[in-house]
Amino acid sequence: MGNKNSDFDWVAPYYERIFRMPPSGEIKHWLKLPFKGWLLDVGGGTGRVAAGLVGTVEGIVVLDASIGMLRQARRKPGLFPVWGMAECLPFQTGKFTRVLMVDAFHHLKDQEAVLGELMRVLAPGGVLVIEEPDYHHWAVKVVALFERCIGMRSRFWYPEDIAARIKAMGYIPEIHKHGTTLRILVVK
Structure with missing residues (x-):
């Protein structure tokens, strides 16, 4: 199934002190919350985003490949942390009414x-x-270079490329940009 060690295990205890929390109101708006059903936060790490959504859906699963990050998520009430790889999600087809991926x-x-x-x-x-960070911006390109220099395998895509892949699957994605951040929204 894969290695349960991750590039993020070492930073897990400090992650929420280093990285800002996206405003939960914006996330709720884009996910059209509250809503009946389950939410999956893929690459959700410590649950920093998902924790702000507790009570807006029936349940929240935080999936991550970092055991260290999931240990932090386990401390937050209302979250169900699951170890797994985003490339092969360990869930049945159509299980979630909302799926979220922030900065992963x-x-x-x-x-x-x-x-x-x-x-x-x-x-x-x-x-x-x-x-995701919008790779059109120079500041995001600097972050991408930094991540490569410290040995991370990050590969940033332009939003149009992500949207084109989703469109090729038969869905209609919307791209919304705000500063250096982009959101791709798909209704299945």
Whole structure:
């Protein structure tokens, strides 16, 4: 199934002190919450984003490949941490009415497979939101260079490329940009 050690295990105890929390109101808006059903936060790490969504859905699963990050998520009430790889999600088809991925897509090994898996586990009528840094911005390109220099395998995509892959699967993605952040929204 894969190595349960991750590039993020070492930073897990400090992660939420280093990285800002996206406003939960914006995430709720894009996911069209509250809503009946389950939410999957793929690459959700410590649960920093998902914790702000507790009570807006029936349950929240935080999936991550880092055991260290999931230990932090386990401390947050209302979250169900699950170890797994985004390229091969350990859930049945159509299980989740909402699927979220914040600032994780560029860290994944097989991004094409991940897009297929996100759509597979999303229920008909469900909403997928992928939030990523917008690679059109120079500041994001500097972050990408830094991540490569410290040995991370990050691969940033332009939003149009992510949207084109989703469109090729038969879905209609929307791209929303705000500063250096982009959101791709898909209703299945």
